[in-house]
Amino acid sequence: MYTNVTILITIVIKFDITFVGDTRDIMDGDQAYEKIKETALSGRYIHHSHLIPILKKLSPAWKVEEIGFSVKGLPIEKITVGRGPTKILMWSQMHGNESTTTKAVFDLIKALSSGYSNARDLLESLTIVIIPMLNPDGAMAYTRLNANDIDLNRDAQDRTQPESRVLRSVFDEFSPDFCFNLHDQRTIYSAGSVPRPATLSFLSPAADSNRTVTENRLKGMNLIATINNELQLLIPGQIGRYDDAFNANCVGDAFQMLGTPTILIEAGHFQGDYEREKTRKYVFKSLWKALECVAFDPLDFDHEKAYIAIPENKKYFFDILVLNAHHLIKKIDTGDALGILYKELLQGDAIHFSPFVDRTGTLDGYFGHLTYDCAKPEDVILLKNHDRIAKLINFS
Ligand SMILES: [Zn+2]
Numbered sequence: 001m002y003t004n005v006t007i008l009i010t011i012v013i014k015f016d017i018t019f020v021g022d023t024r025d026i027m028d029g030d031q032a033y034e035k036i037k038e039t040a041l042s043g044r045y046i047h048h049s050h051l052i053p054i055l056k057k058l059s060p061a062w063k064v065e066e067i068g069f070s071v072k073g074l075p076i077e078k079i080t081v082g083r084g085p086t087k088i089l090m091w092s093q094m095h096g097n098e099s100t101t102t103k104a105v106f107d108l109i110k111a112l113s114s115g116y117s118n119a120r121d122l123l124e125s126l127t128i129v130i131i132p133m134l135n136p137d138g139a140m141a142y143t144r145l146n147a148n149d150i151d152l153n154r155d156a157q158d159r160t161q162p163e164s165r166v167l168r169s170v171f172d173e174f175s176p177d178f179c180f181n182l183h184d185q186r187t188i189y190s191a192g193s194v195p196r197p198a199t200l201s202f203l204s205p206a207a208d209s210n211r212t213v214t215e216n217r218l219k220g221m222n223l224i225a226t227i228n229n230e231l232q233l234l235i236p237g238q239i240g241r242y243d244d245a246f247n248a249n250c251v252g253d254a255f256q257m258l259g260t261p262t263i264l265i266e267a268g269h270f271q272g273d274y275e276r277e278k279t280r281k282y283v284f285k286s287l288w289k290a291l292e293c294v295a296f297d298p299l300d301f302d303h304e305k306a307y308i309a310i311p312e313n314k315k316y317f318f319d320i321l322v323l324n325a326h327h328l329i330k331k332i333d334t335g336d337a338l339g340i341l342y343k344e345l346l347q348g349d350a351i352h353f354s355p356f357v358d359r360t361g362t363l364d365g366y367f368g369h370l371t372y373d374c375a376k377p378e379d380v381i382l383l384k385n386h387d388r389i390a391k392l393i394n395f396s
Helices: 032-038 048-058 099-114 121-127 136-141 163-174 215-231 251-257 277-296 304-308 377-385 386-392
Strands: 063-069 075-081 085-091 126-131 178-184 198-201 237-242 262-267 315-322 337-347 351-362 367-373
Touching: 032 277, 048 075, 048 099, 075 099, 075 163, 085 163, 099 121, 099 126, 099 178, 099 237, 099 262, 099 277, 099 367, 099 386, 121 126, 121 277, 126 136, 126 163, 126 277, 178 251, 178 277, 178 337, 198 215, 198 277, 198 377, 215 237, 215 251, 215 262, 215 304, 251 262, 262 277, 315 351, 367 377, 377 386
Parallel strands: 085 126, 085 178, 178 262, 198 237, 315 367
Antiparallel strands: 063 075, 075 126, 198 262, 315 337, 337 351
């Protein structure tokens, strides 16, 4: 087992990634999307200061209200869009370092404000309350947890944190018909046991430990199956389903227990897109489809089987997989591979991706977003000429 691996540098992925793979953007209305995209937000590091000018511009067309404060006293806002009878609540960045869905909800607001597709009908059918950044302290520090080191998605029952109480008070007051719990997931997830990243993952959470398919849970499943049908055209094979182990402390499970269909959407990796600008678009398209369904469709059919057919998320990806690494590293066992992951580090005003060797071993069944096979001379040349990887590993 090779353990003496030295991390020598930190790299910024966006200047570094080349990939061979799926760049399809088929018939997905890219031009229309680019027109409505909220260009004031980009990349991974999105914190509350970035939102202030956008929120200012939204008012007075849409109601922007301060609904509480974080542990460190940063404001938490909600935005109300539309005037219809069906009520939707969504929140993003409950985990501070999960900003992709925040970009997507501002795309959504811009689309609704600018007449994109059937925006006018949606605004007449729906009232949508969006909390774009529930954990502004975590967003500033680029951490999952809030400033008291609490995971807000495990605080739904006790509500020990001000951010948890803010969300619950909006839920109680607004009494939504449907909720969207918006997150990011790591690059390690594959959509099943195949070499396809889970660019999007979904869950209609359980409302009890028996994971009963209640009427509301089925509504969530129906919605997810419908979104999946549409998004498979854009990112075929790259949609996963989270396992439905019940945990009453998770917000989605807790809201399901209270009788409101609540779905989880996780933004994940798309080939080469470490800034998650492509994933952002697919989240936007998922949200748009979801709004159409909730607005115009009673969702009273039974798509449970189609929902279950979505492959379950697996943790089968490394950022970089180096196969047969013993050809280059003497201390590693013959045939073993290196599984390299990136740690996301906030440095200055940007997120840097620092590589580390997460695992060594045969790593059968694992995939890499980039893969090098040291049994192939051409890959060895690539690796040795690849400054950043070569510097990561102390070849000896
Ligand atoms: Zn999360």
